[in-house]
Amino acid sequence: MNDRTGLALSGVTVRLGDGDAMVTALDDVNLTVAPGELVAVVGPSGAGKSSLLAVAGALTVPEKGTVGVDGRDLTGMSVKQRAAYRRDHIGFVFQSGNLIPALTSLEQLRLVAKLSNRRADGRDPAELLADVGMAHKADRRPHQLSGGERQRVGIARALMGRPSVLLVDEPTAALDRARSHDVVQLLARETKESGVATVMVTHDHAVLEHCDRMVEMIDGRLSAG
Ligand SMILES: Nc1ncnc2c1ncn2[C@@H]1O[C@H](COP(=O)(O)OP(=O)(O)OP(=O)(O)O)[C@@H](O)[C@H]1O
Numbered sequence: 001m002n003d004r005t006g007l008a009l010s011g012v013t014v015r016l017g018d019g020d021a022m023v024t025a026l027d028d029v030n031l032t033v034a035p036g037e038l039v040a041v042v043g044p045s046g047a048g049k050s051s052l053l054a055v056a057g058a059l060t061v062p063e064k065g066t067v068g069v070d071g072r073d074l075t076g077m078s079v080k081q082r083a084a085y086r087r088d089h090i091g092f093v094f095q096s097g098n099l100i101p102a103l104t105s106l107e108q109l110r111l112v113a114k115l116s117n118r119r120a121d122g123r124d125p126a127e128l129l130a131d132v133g134m135a136h137k138a139d140r141r142p143h144q145l146s147g148g149e150r151q152r153v154g155i156a157r158a159l160m161g162r163p164s165v166l167l168v169d170e171p172t173a174a175l176d177r178a179r180s181h182d183v184v185q186l187l188a189r190e191t192k193e194s195g196v197a198t199v200m201v202t203h204d205h206a207v208l209e210h211c212d213r214m215v216e217m218i219d220g221r222l223s224a225g
Pocket residue numbers: 016017018021023024025043044045046047048049050051052
């Protein structure tokens with residue numbers, strides 16, 4: 001964890017579509033997120049928030065600019081290198097938890113351990129499940145869990161490989177107010193404890209109090225909120 005410097009996007013420009021339908025989804029975006037920091041990204045629909053997560057997670061490569069994770073620039077990597085880097089250093093949490101229907105909570109985490117090359121220094125699935133308050137539901141499958149519980153398992157799964165960067169897309173979209181606070185509080189705590197640089201896209205202004213910082217995205221440009 002000592003060689004961590006977090007996430008650094010510099011001069012990132014992403015264009016999507018082609019011809020007349022070309023859209024500048026990200027326009028010269030700069031963003032740094034330190035290890036242990038939780039940064040919220042807000043902004044209207046179509047502003048470029050998903051595009052930001054996609055470049056930060058090495059799912060897409062920007063037309064211009066650099067995307068650094070712990071000082072390594074992801075934009076110069078081959079597709080294969082990026083996939084490996086993503087698997088080993090970046091965690092994703094999606095709106096609905098995106099869990100595998102047939103697997104229990106514990107099995108969701110064990111599967112990650114099995115697929116990862118970094119098994120030796122990964123987290124212990126049962127311990128991590130206990131950390132996120134889900135030990136008592138280790139044997140439940142996703143359809144037997146509430147939305148908030150599914151998110152907890154999704155967060156634990158994303159942290160299994162000790163990622164440097166955690167990318168979270170609308171984690172409270174399907175949750176009521178109390179559950180939303182619980183889930184973002186958990187994210188804030190895990191961010192600190194595991195020293196991960198976390199970016200959370202949200203429409204939910206009620207949960208911003210748990211974040212270290214907020215930035216606003218409008219028309220592909222980022223400004224301090
Ligand atoms: N594959 C694509 N081809 C062309 N344009 C696209 C494509 N994907 C997204 N866009 C456009 O790029 C811009 C940014 O989209 P993006 O999905 O990043 O916004 P967003 O802030 O995440 O929106 P939302 O809050 O609705 O999810 C929008 O104008 C969108 O219409």
